[in-house]
Structures are given as structure tokens and as C-alpha cells.
Amino acid sequence: MFRQILVPLDGSRFAESVLPAVYSLAERLGAQVQLLHLLEKDAPLSVHGQQHLQDPEQAEAYLDNVRGKAFAESAAVASHVHEQEVENVAAGIVGHAEEYGTDLVVLCIHGKEVLHQWFSDTIPQQVVSLGTTPVLILRPGSPMASGELQIRKIAVALDDNPEHGRGLSVAKELARSFSAALDLFFVVPTHATISGYLAPIARLLPGTMRQVLDIEADSATRYLSKSIEALRQDGIQADGQVLRGKPARLLATAAERLHEDLLVLTTHGKTGLDAFWAGSVAPEVLRRSRIPLLLVPAKSVARHL
Numbered sequence: 256m257f258r259q260i261l262v263p264l265d266g267s268r269f270a271e272s273v274l275p276a277v278y279s280l281a282e283r284l285g286a287q288v289q290l291l292h293l294l295e296k297d298a299p300l301s302v303h304g305q306q307h308l309q310d311p312e313q314a315e316a317y318l319d320n321v322r323g324k325a326f327a328e329s330a331a332v333a334s335h336v337h338e339q340e341v342e343n344v345a346a347g348i349v350g351h352a353e354e355y356g357t358d359l360v361v362l363c364i365h366g367k368e369v370l371h372q373w374f375s376d377t378i379p380q381q382v383v384s385l386g387t388t389p390v391l392i393l394r395p396g397s398p399m400a401s402g403e404l405q406i407r408k409i410a411v412a413l414d415d416n417p418e419h420g421r422g423l424s425v426a427k428e429l430a431r432s433f434s435a436a437l438d439l440f441f442v443v444p445t446h447a448t449i450s451g452y453l454a455p456i457a458r459l460l461p462g463t464m465r466q467v468l469d470i471e472a473d474s475a476t477r478y479l480s481k482s483i484e485a486l487r488q489d490g491i492q493a494d495g496q497v498l499r500g501k502p503a504r505l506l507a508t509a510a511e512r513l514h515e516d517l518l519v520l521t522t523h524g525k526t527g528l529d530a531f532w533a534g535s536v537a538p539e540v541l542r543r544s545r546i547p548l549l550l551v552p553a554k555s556v557a558r559h560l
Contacts, residue, residue: 439495503539
């Protein structure tokens with residue numbers, strides 16, 4: 256599944272905080288790791304409180320030093336400095352990932368005070384929206400980012416869009432690799448929490464909309480039951496539940512309550528998403544929870560399995 260893992264580094268200890276998890280993940284999956292630094296056009300003098308890397312020689316020495324400190328000598332780790340200056344770091348990451356056949360990009364995300372702006376405006380969402388490679392987002396200080404990788408329980412968010420179910424394939428393979436259990440969540444809004452293009456209809460026809468949502472909840476229950484049964488027959492421990500209300504809040508709360516180690520969301524990989532998976536749910540979940548988030552672009556799944 257994940258055989259080539261790409262780790263973009265900007266020279267800061269903040270970005271390096273993902274390395275223990277990357278080392279453990281690569282060791283478990285037998286994957287190769289590539290450390291990447293892109294020289295940025297008109298780069299600031301500092302990044303996250305550390306000096307910004309300004310030239311190729313400096314960047315190569317930095318990556319060599321990081322590789323020696325964070326990985327065993329026998330680990331399959333390479334490094335690359337993109338010497339041509341880039342204006343868009345996210346686009347540079349995506350281009351490199353596609354050129355080198357990357358299966359997974361691992362990124363670190365800032366704390367709550369800048370989380371929404373950082374996720375919405377720059378690297379993580381742009382890497383997802385511009386590319387076809389799954390992106391694992393970690394928070395500094397989270398259990399997964401601070402020591403040996405432990406994945407015992409994986410939460411998977413689903414809905415009635417067949418493309419969104421594709422993230423389940425990735426979660427299933429991870430469950431096999433880590434002998435982890437899967438918890439499937441299907442979120443159906445209530446009349447009070449419905450949003451988007453259905454909101455005006457809900458206001459005009461409240462009784463009808465409540466009936467529609469109740470029918471959808473019943474359908475979701477049947478869908479989850481079939482999915483769970485299929486997973487169990489395939490030797491994977493699985494459970495699930497239908498949640499009613501606001502997706503992000505419910506997913507974050509359920510994942511925390513059940514002590515999930517990873518939450519998997521499938522995205523359409525478009526900018527300006529109005530679908531909640533990458534538009535509002537992902538950053539909201541990150542604001543509410545320290546649980547690592549694996550974003551799987553729907554268009555990428557067939558290539559990465």
C-alpha cells in the first residue's frame with residue numbers, strides 16, 4: 256500500500272516532529288522514505304522560529320543531518336533538495352510526489368491558534384486539492400507524532416457517496432498491517448443541523464425534510480451493517496454507528512471517546528469544496544481533536560492500492 260513516503264521539511268523542529276511516526280510507519284510497512292526540501296522564492300529569513308534554509312548546500316547538509324539523527328543507518332531513507340526556487344510550496348510538493356511515485360505525504364500542522372488559516376490557505380489542503388496522493392496530518396505532541404507509532408483503532412467516516420467509501424479500502428489495508436480494529440461512522444444531519452443547498456428546503460418543508468433524513472438514517476444503518484459484516488468475514492475486527500447532527504463535532508467527539516488512533520476521511524480533491532469532507536469537516540476535526548487525520552483523495556485510491 257504505502258511503499259514510498261514523502262516528508263517535506265522546512266528546516267524547523269516543528270516540521271521534524273513527524274519523523275518518529277514516519278520512521279515507525281515505514282518500518283512496519285517496509286516503505287522507503289524520502290526527505291524533501293524545496294527552496295522557496297523570496298523565502299522569509301526564519302520559519303517557526305528557526306533560520307530558513309537559503310541555499311542548496313545548506314539544505315543538503317540539513318537533510319543529511321536529520322536523516323542521521325532520526326533514522327537507523329539501515330533504514331531506507333533518501334533525501335532530495337529541489338534547487339529550482341518555487342513560488343508555491345504545496346504545488347512543489349505535489350509535483351515531486353507525482354514524479355517520484357509517492358504513496359503518502361506526511362505533514363505536521365500548527366496549534367489551534369493558527370490551525371484554521373494554516374489548513375485552509377496553505378499546505379495540507381492544497382496538497383490534497385492539487386494532487387492524488389493521500390496526506391497524513393499530525394499535530395505536535397500527539398501520541399502518534401511523539402513516539403513509536405501505535406495504530407490499534409482506526410475511525411473511518413462514510414456517507415452515501417460511493418467515492419467517499421473508497422477511503423475504507425485504505426483503512427482496511429492499514430488495519431491488516433497493524434492488526435487494528437475499524438470503527439465506521441456514518442453521519443446524517445438532523446433538521447436543525449442541515450446545511451448547504453438543502454438548508455432552504457429544510458426551512459420550507461420541515462416535516463418532509465425530517466422524514467427524508469430519518470429514511471437516510473435507516474439506510475445508513477443497513478449500509479453499515481453490510482460493511483461491518485463484510486469486514487468481519489474478511490478477518491478484520493469492525494464496528495460502527497450512525498451519528499445524527501453536525502459531522503465534524505460528532506466525528507471528533509466519537510473518535511476521542513473511543514480512543515481512536517487515526518481518523519480516515521475521503522476527499523474529492525478540489526479547491527473550494529462544498530462537500531464537507533475536505534471543506535469544513537477536516538479543519539474542524541483538527542481543531543477539536545489531536546487525533547491524526549488521513550485524507551484520501553477519491554481519485555487517488557485506485558492508484559495507491
